[in-house]
Amino acid sequence: ATIALASAAAADTVRIGITQNNVGIDSYQTTYERAFIEAAEANPDVEVIVLDAGGDVARQISQMQDLIQQRVDAIIIWPTDGQALVPAVRNAHREGIPVVVTNSNIADAGMDFIAAFSGPNNIQQGIYSAEMMCDALGGEGQIVQITGMPGYTTAIERQKGFDDRLAELCPGVTQLDIQPGDWNRERAQRTMETFLTRFDQIDGVYAGDDNMGVGALNAAIAAGRAEGMVFIGATNFAVGYDAMARGEYWGSVYQSPVDDARAALQTALDVLAGEDVPKLNYFDTPKITQENMDQFDRPVF
Amino acid sequence: MSRLNDISVLRWLMRNPIWGFVLLIFVFFSLSADNFFDYRNFQNILVQTSTIGIIALGMTLVMINGNIDLSVGATLALAAAFAVDVQSWAAFATWGNWQILPAVCIALLVGILMGAINGFIVWKTGVDAFIVTLGAMLGIRGLVFVYTGESSFFATNFAYSDFSALSLGPLPVLAVIFLLCVMVVHWLLSRTVHGRNTYAVGGNREAAVNAGIRVGPHMILNFMIIGFLAALSGVLLSTQMGAATPNLGRDYELWVITAVVLGGTKLTGGKGDIIGTFGGVLAIGIMRNGMNLMQVPAFYVLVIIGAILIAVLFLDKRFNTSNDGGLRL
Amino acid sequence: MSSTQEAALRLQGIVKTFPGVRALDGVDFEVMPGEVHALLGENGAGKSTLMKVLAGMYQPDEGQIIIAGQPVRMTTPIEAKAQGVVLIHQELSLVPEMSAAENIYLGELPVKSFGRVDWKTLEERSNAILKRLKCSFRAEMTVARLSIANQQMVEIARALTVEARVVIFDEPTASLTDAEKVVLFDIINDLKARGVGIIYISHRMDEIFTLSDRITVLRDGAYRGTLITADTTEDDVTRLMIGRSLDLSRDEEPPSFGKTMLEVRNLTCPGLFEDVSFTVRTGEVVGFYGLVGAGRTEIAETLFGLRKAASGEILVDGEAVDIVSPRAAIAMGISLVPENRKEQGLVLQMNCRDNMTLPQIQDLTAGPFVSHGAELAIFDQYRDRLAIKTPSWRQSAGVLSGGNQQKIVIGKWLSMQPRVLIVDEPTRGIDVGSKSEIHQLLRELAAQGYAVIVISSEMPEVLRVSDRIVAMYHGRIMREFEIADVTEDTLVQAISGIKSEKTP
């Protein structure tokens, strides 16, 4: 890191490259990108290179190579896959370029090669959702779960946090089935419709994000079975917030892409400034429910 | 250089407009992207294109044959999963770094097997390869998820991911393997009887049957070759990642086909060559790399790549007028 | 042929059915070593099917194939080849993108180490064969760039690469010139002298009588009998084949020509044809005669809006017109029966009726819908008029025999009731019966007031149907003949580029 620092000092401005997971797939990522660029523009000493991997691991690896090739001062990466990016991160480390991981973490094997992680704790979010679910159902009931795109880290971690915590905290709540909704509202709506046909009694639905949660809610309303059903999501989207305001949606986890982006940039700058940055910088993602929602701004995405 | 040579170079470029295009974007990015014209960047481009490039070689064979293979992305993911997972099998626990060897072999065999299955179905059922491999694209992806249990594997042995960082002389080992494959497949296609029969089967399948070529086994062989190459590509990709992920290789089939078609291979079969495919692959690789270096925003990259694809096709049509003998059809 | 001699190949009671069609119905057939055995029959009689059974491409439902006394089962062309049975296909069976040499040795390319192609041997051998066939092109040429006739020669060259016991020629002369025919006949006689059994399929009686030793006739898939050529006459054969004699005479009632319907002035398309001028009157048949490659098809294509002429004028019914597309041509009352029925004439997987009504489908409507009845009426009318053999209008055009396919295309354009009808090689691959019917039909059409152009490479055909003959050579009109003035000699001279004193 010392080499990078020296050159940074010489150039006076720092160049930071970021490779994101899949901008455009949902508005969280888009808002993140915009917030990141805004934050960088606000700081005259920072020049950023913004790349998007389009969800493809291999493309992200080549973007890492391209960034190393350009000798940026630091790299921020939103890994498409926690495992698969370890060697790429290791390469950057070897070249003396500090890497900050943002939003979803790199696998344990890569922890030695990163300067820091900054982002939400997806496992913790799953745990929060499980706790809310348990609360809402009073410890008894049958629920279904709709997960994100199969095989991607965020989806896996949220599911893991939720499943483990629910089993531990609320043995009285049974999960009838788990099916993917691919982060897609229409897909989640279809999945929920089939659940409704299949199960006569559904007390609660946990969805990997609010987009899918609202899809499930739509299906239940259309089937006339939404009354009394508990919907809990994650990554509070504006649609989820509104549904909560209407009293149709129980709760979610509040996560601001703006905070996420700013935290990532700040962490990278701190690292470059040689400050002593802790390895894991989780920013807070509180529970948001119908009760406490007035303490939060309506999400901008 | 004599005038005559100038003309023949020009004519060659007319027949392979993709290389003209490669030249064009090469010059363009050299002038406009700061870090593009750099030896290390060229290495990067070769490594980055090797994944799609290796599969594209096999796709060229299959497409000249008059078939297509949409399942290569899934096969790649399955092979990568095996390559990473088999290393940790208890049976090879004491093998040290040698445990990589059986892992890679099994992964490649899995690829060959998938190809053989596709080929066999295409042969025996007579269902169009597009349909058979569209099914396989879903099915093999299903196998990947069954095998990986949805999550990623990683190689505990760093020697595996270090392999991709090795260099042979001036070139990274991945690039060397890619170039080697290019040469071997080029040789296979242009010099051997199997290669010539590949053109015959694609050019006029009925004639090939009538001439006594065993078309079925011949096609299976080509499907096995593409299965092998897809698996090889998966193995190499997994060495870059030191891991395998279940969603690896999604959409690759589309990029591979695009590269091959850009290289002048006809979807209807009977026509194409490896030199063109190599050009097509480089064109996509250089475009991706150059736009990254120029920081073109992601949304615009989509538009530009799509538009260029169509533009190249248009130019190809201009230069290579079809053989309808000038009829207004 | 002594009966003690073993047949090179014998077929017994072969039955082959396709859905809805019994294509072969217990056929017996044999060919002796050193014999040329001609196979005759109307279009769709089952000749090609029988040969495909022989070549291992179809499996017979019943019956036996006996080669040199041994019953054999041939399930693939490979096995047939191993038995020494070689089929030269009616429809060209070549790979267009590959060289002639590779096509000749397709499936049996000479090999060096590592499975490499032995190019040197391949080219030496194939050039030697082409030389034997007196072909002027090199074996390295890509087949797609050869003329149809030369492609046919490549197909024939294949038969000479193996030690054949039996060679089958399925209409080999359909697109050969006279000179090439002579070479072909030499080759056949050569094979014959070496004890190879030859099966020869053709609709041209003259060839059959020059070449063959015996003639077997098929009719509707059934065996009709075998005749010794030397003891028989054309009329006998025809009668066996179609059940009646043919009237090959020209009806001599004087034609009455009307106004000039089509006039072409100085039409030029560089490289294809130059400075072409002619007229066609109503009630008149103008024959275009020339060698393959003389540019006749291109003129027809230009008249039909498929090509753009560089200069010159076209007048239809006295009006100068610009024909920009086939649609425009059709609107002006021009019809073209194209040269290549499979590629240009038919949508093979479409049924017969739909193929026939295709150009006028827009007009056969009742309200927004196509009128089923109107379509069927047209189909029935022309099926009867042209004696098209098909089990039903629902049959795909692709599975009809070649001759019946051609009739569908003719029917399609006749049903348009055109003012100018252009037919390009109308009887290529058509049996003698239908051929004379088509000739008669063309005469009748003219009599009804159509202006007809017939492009043909067969002299008897142009002589029989035309009122006037335009002789072409290398894209130029050499001479025009009134039918009364023409002699075979002057015609041959004209199309060979020998200038006569009366060049127009």
Next chain:
Amino acid sequence: MTRLKAGGPAIAKQGILVAFIVFMIVFSLMSDRFLSADNMMSVFRQSAIIGVMALGVTIVVIGGNLDLSVGSMLSFATVLVVDLHDKIGPELAIPVMVLATLCLGAVNGFLIGVLRLNSLIVTLGMLSVIQGLVLIYSGGQNVDIADQRGTWFAIFGRGAVFGIATPIIIFGALALLFHVIMSMTAFGRRVYAVGGNPTASVFSGIPRSQVVFTTYLISALCVAIAAIILGSRVMGSQNTVGQGYELQVLAAVILGGTSLLGGAGSILKTVLGVLMLAFIQNGLILMGQPYYTQWLVTWVVIIVAVWLDVAAKRGRLFSPIA
């Protein structure tokens, strides 16, 4: 010529139908809810979006081309109609969106029909271009309809007529309409001809470019209709909502026995193909199978169904090729 009766019972020729029936029987044996009226309705409703798109693509494929751009075109159309809904109201949003989508179809049609470029690559390129356009238009943000209860726009995706959900009615009506067009009108006949043999079609005076162009317009129109259903059903849209739909649509079309070579195929059988895919998804969830079994089952079903169809046409089970 000896004429034979058409061989075998007519049903044996309908390979896809046989596959469909067998498949339905197997599934209903494995889940008792499968055949319930509720479930049937729900599957029909779910399949309407893919189904409407598949109708258009069937026509394109019969015309001898492919359309892989329908997925991102759906994203485009849905984002547009939902976004405009709140800005200019549904009565204007719908026609504006339909026009814009038709323009995209016209671009496809021009490149493929008039310039004669290869349809696979052109529509692949357009897939990318259109996805980029959507993202640029929306800035990558999700769009939502603010007043979801009050808008009459809801009838397309959520309404019902005589107890039958509107998506089903739209899908059914379009299927019938297109079936009639393809089997009974001159235009339909021309599409079959152009797909079957473009050269012969031109020789028959058919305006080949115009016909192909129109097939792409129809396909775009279908996408626009699907987008209305989708937008109304979800009351919002993501930028990538149609991602991957192109292959599902193509799978349905193929499953319906439409030949990728062009010139053959049937609208009604495409409906069977669409339903079969929807029932696979639905049935396996009903049985509590993990989602990836869906892909494995689809693999087998696609191949077996198309195989049956091909075999029925060819009159023998295995291909005769050596």
